[in-house]
Amino acid sequence: MEKGKAFLVGAGPGDVQLITVKGLEAIKKAEVILYDRLANPKLLDYAPSDCELIYCGKLPDRHVLRQEMINDLLVAKVLEGKIVVRLKGGDPGVFGRVGEEAAALAENGLSFEIVPGITSGLSAPLYAGIPVTHREFGESFAVVTAHDKSENGQPNLDWKGLATGIDTIAFYMGISNLPYISENLIKNGKSPDTPVILIQWGTFSRQQTLEGTLSNIAAKAKEVNFTNPAITLVGDIVSLREKLNWFEKKPLFGKQILLARTGTEESELARELMEHGADVIEFPKWKKISVPADQAVISRIPEYEQILFTSPESVKEFFQIIFDAGVDIRKVKADFYGCSTKSVKALNEKGFFAEVEGKMPPAGKMLIVGNSDFAQKYNHAEMFLTSIKVVDEQFTPIFNRILEEASVNTVVLPSSRAVKTIIEEGIMKEIIPQQLLKTSKIVCMGVRTGEAAIEYGIVPDKVLESPDKTAVVNCLARKESELAFV
Template sequence: MEKGRAFLVGAGPGDVQLITVKGMEAIKKAQVILYDRLANPKLLDYAPADCELIYCGKLPDRHVLRQEMINDLLVEKVLEGKIVVRLKGGDPGVFGRVGEEAAALAENGLSFDIVPGITSGISAPLYAGIPVTHREFGESFAVVTAHDKSENGQPKLDWKGLATGIDTIAFYMGISNLPYISKNLIKHGKPADTPVILIQWGTFSRQQTLEGTLSNIAAKAKEVNFTNPAITLVGDIVSLRKKLNWFEKKPLFGKQILLARTGTDESELAKELMEQGADVIEFPKWKKVTVPVDRAVISRISAYEEILFTSPESVREFLRILIAERIDIRRVKANFYGCSTKSVKSLNEKGFMAKLEGEMPLSGKLLVVGDSDITSEYPHAEKFITSKKMIDEQFTPIFKRVIEEASVNTIILPSSRAVKTIVEEGIIKEIIPQQLLKTARVVSMGVRTANASEKYGIIPDKVLEAPDKTSVINCLASKEPELSFV
């Protein structure tokens, strides 16, 4: 058997767009991914459908897999001839134990690449409006671990050198040791009024900050129960935040959105929401498998007067099948319709003048094209199944963990099919807490979607007249008063 290869990849600090090109390329060809808690799980969406996903995350109070077990598993999978990605938050070489994992691979004669990532000690401050160096505030910068392997976890550092020789210091995961850090820096010469900022979940929309000084930051953090994952940045450079704070001014900053999905394509809506500052959890993760072509339908393709496409994917799959079956598109005489604006757009991009489903006449010979999730809204129509769609169960524990850690405050329902999915696959199966329907703001994209929601007992807080991404963003960015819940 051929030996495989490992890629030890830095996933960046959280914002999925901050991964390197080389890191993304490794994910896209991976056969196995061993990923950490701080690697944004949305990156796993880019992995092949048959990729094995293994969670290696660590929490302050427990380890899912200890480091020695991770090393052994990494070696084992590479020896099986697999392309293995070890996906680590931030940069693997900055407190990421990449040296230990690379050593395990090297000792077994296995090939590996180390792919750097953007470390949180630099990126989290930047997303809080603070560059870590500046000619007027400091020309030296240090990254320091805020805990070590000792019994009490308090690192033995060159406190004198840090306090008097370094302008700006980034402590990683230092919240529990804040009193110890502050005391030692002041004791060894750092002024007690030196500015300090704590940045939790940096580069995410749930980013939280807390400002103070060495003399009071520990008490402030205790008062509000500030927790890791967080960066503690110490230095006069923190004062730049007042002028340069850019990320938290994005229109959707603070929005943690649960977006119901019915398609396998990358969501343009999700991309735009994230661009505007939101965190987006897309549920569920779908995968598709091919099905035998229904040649009986293909043989009478010229007889249909209307063809309704249920998704953009169904448009591409239908055209791909016609080409594979050597059917000239000019044999299709039907008018084309789409169940959504995305479906219509996909048809338009292929050169077809299509309309929305609502404009379709109810008479005439109709063919509905879609995956195995086609509903029976048109009992007299013929159906053409292009593929079988199923939920990727590998992502179920990932969703549970992400929703548990996030504070979802907005739910977006794009279609009636999405409503059915989020209820039957999410809430009934207890992947999504039912309480979210009461505590989060529910936005329905269109009246039909709202009607479907109400059948399941979900009353939308907002129904959009135009079911498109611009309307969604304008709605969420509007300065409406926050909903209050009993």
């Protein structure tokens, strides 16, 4: 068997757009991904649908897989001839144990590449408005682990060198050792008044910060129960935050949104919400299963008067199928309709004028392309399946972990089908807690979506007349008091 190859990839600090181009390319061709807790699970959306996903996450009080087991698993999967991605939060070379994993591969004569990532010690401060170097505040910067392999986990560092020789220090995962860190820096020459900032979940919309000084930061953190994952930044440069804090001023910062997903393609709405500062959890994850093309339907293509496309994906698949079958598009005489504005847009991009389903006349020989959900509604129509869409069950435990760590405060329902999906695939399967729909703000895109939500017992906080991404962003950017029920 031909040996495979491993890519040891830095996933960046959290914001999915901060992964490198090379790292993303590795994910897109992976056959196996071993991923950590701090690698944003949204990156797994880019993996092939048949990619095997293995969770290797660690928490301070428990290990899902110990490092030795991860090394062995990495070697075993590469020996199977697989393209294996080891996806690690931040940069794999900064407290990421990439040296141990690369050594295990090298000792077994296996091929590998190391793909650097953006480390949280640099990025989390920048997302909090603090560059780690500045001509007026500091020309030296150190990254330091706040834990070591000793029994008490307290690092044995050159405290004198850190306190007197380094302007700015970033401690990784140092919350539990804050009293120890502060005490040693002060004891070795750092002023008790030196500014300190704690940055939790840096670069995520759920980013939290806590400011203080070496003399009081430990007490402040204990008072509010501040926890890891966090960066502790020590130095006068922290004072720049008041002027340069940019990320937390984005209009949707702090919004943790559950977005009901009905398609397999990347969501433009999700991307727009993230651009404006929100964290977005798209649920569920769908995958397509190909089905043989119905040749009898293909032969009757010129006879149809109306063709209704159930999704943007069905548009792309339909035209590819008839092209492969040798059908000249000029033989298609039907008027085109889409079940959503996204489907209509997909047809427009192909160069066709199309209308939404609601404007379709009741009579005429009709073909439904895509999802069979609409066959019952139009029982006089013929059905042309381009593929079967099913929920990717491999993502169920991933969603469970995401929902455990996130604090969803907003639910966006783009369509009536999305309402059905969130209930049947989320609530009824106990992946999404029913309570979440009661404690979150519910935004429905369009009147029909709002009506569908009410039928399922969901009370919307806002029903948008204009069901487009700009309207959603504008709605969520308003103050809570303005998000009144419509």
